[in-house]
Amino acid sequence: MASYLVTGVSRGLGFEFLKQLSDDADNTVFGLVRDKAATDTKVKSQLGERPNVHILAADITNYDAIKKSVDYVAEVTGGKLDYIIANAAFQSEVSAFAGIGDFVDKPDILEKDLFDNFNINAVGNIHLINLYLPLILRGSAKKVIAISTGMADLDLITKFNIANGAPYAISKAALNTAIGKFSAQYSDQGVLFMSISPGFVNTGAWDNPTEEMKQGAAIMGAKFAKYAPHFKGPITPTESVSHVMAVFKKASVENGDGGSFVSHFGNKQWL
Numbered sequence: 247m248a249s250y251l252v253t254g255v256s257r258g259l260g261f262e263f264l265k266q267l268s269d270d271a272d273n274t275v276f277g278l279v280r281d282k283a284a285t286d287t288k289v290k291s292q293l294g295e296r297p298n299v300h301i302l303a304a305d306i307t308n309y310d311a312i313k314k315s316v317d318y319v320a321e322v323t324g325g326k327l328d329y330i331i332a333n334a335a336f337q338s339e340v341s342a343f344a345g346i347g348d349f350v351d352k353p354d355i356l357e358k359d360l361f362d363n364f365n366i367n368a369v370g371n372i373h374l375i376n377l378y379l380p381l382i383l384r385g386s387a388k389k390v391i392a393i394s395t396g397m398a399d400l401d402l403i404t405k406f407n408i409a410n411g412a413p414y415a416i417s418k419a420a421l422n423t424a425i426g427k428f429s430a431q432y433s434d435q436g437v438l439f440m441s442i443s444p445g446f447v448n449t450g451a452w453d454n455p456t457e458e459m460k461q462g463a464a465i466m467g468a469k470f471a472k473y474a475p476h477f478k479g480p481i482t483p484t485e486s487v488s489h490v491m492a493v494f495k496k497a498s499v500e501n502g503d504g505g506s507f508v509s510h511f512g513n514k515q516w517l
């Protein structure tokens with residue numbers, strides 16, 4: 247019997263985490279979302295009545311709302327929590343297919359995009375983890391997992407010239423460093439912190455691609471083919487979540503996994 251907090255369960259990988267974790271009736275799963283009513287309706291229609299699922303409202307940039315959610319979780323669990331899966335993220339459309347140098351004449355747009363990414367993906371998660379840490383310290387599993395991206399891996403960026411998506415990659419690199427810092431501070435109290443990339447996953451964002459997306463995908467596809475000749479296309483949320491869960495279930499502070507940044511395979515193979 248374990249308790250989980252998963253952020254961003256309204257859709258995509260977050261919803262799949264919520265589904266797979268709550269398939270086990272012994273688990274208690276808290277899902278943090280911005281739109282609670284819509285997510286409650288979705289959970290009910292797609293998963294049915296699940297008494298072990300609790301949907302809580304909080305934007306992860308809203309410190310007070312997160313704090314309120316901590317109080318709710320503590321009341322249900324008796325003041326403890328086993329796992330955090332910090333999954334929610336801002337994925338910018340402004341810079342998804344543009345290079346960092348393409349904004350030289352648009353500094354305001356670049357700056358806003360950098361701040362939006364950093365505010366949600368790094369700062370929001372840092373507040374989230376700080377606020378939930380007292381519960382984690384009283385939990386049994388003591389595992390905090392940040393969902394990151396291979397796009398933040400310097401070796402991948404530089405060896406394969408992955409120029410697009412810079413603000414997103416920078417914010418996730420900051421998140422990875424924050425996870426390392428949390429690990430440095432709390433690993434001796436038995437808390438495992440890890441950043442895990444879920445792979446390239448089809449969460450529906452590509453169902454109706456724009457012209458820009460198609461062109462961007464062709465460029466990325468060529469780079470991915472060079473990086474991972476075996477790569478045939480995105481995996482499903484079901485596959486990704488199963489892989490990610492296997493990685494963090496196996497990982498431990500004792501095995502030296504604290505603060506690490508790995509893929510859904512548990513290594514540095516991102517695709």
Ligand SMILES: NC(=O)c1ccc[n+]([C@@H]2O[C@H](COP(=O)([O-])OP(=O)(O)OC[C@H]3O[C@@H](n4cnc5c(N)ncnc54)[C@H](OP(=O)(O)O)[C@@H]3O)[C@@H](O)[C@H]2O)c1
Pocket residue numbers: 253254255256257258259260278279280281304305306307332333334335336337366370393394395396443444445446447448449
């Ligand atoms: N899909 C991939 O191929 C891929 C690859 C690498 C890494 N990742 C990472 O995997 C995670 C999940 O990705 P995904 O593809 O499932 O993303 P997604 O479909 O875009 O879902 C993002 C989730 O984050 C939530 N969110 C965004 N901003 C928020 C905020 N300020 N406060 C609270 N919640 C917020 C969204 O809620 P709303 O519904 O309210 O907008 C949504 O639930 C992310 O961390 C992403 O960076 C994904």
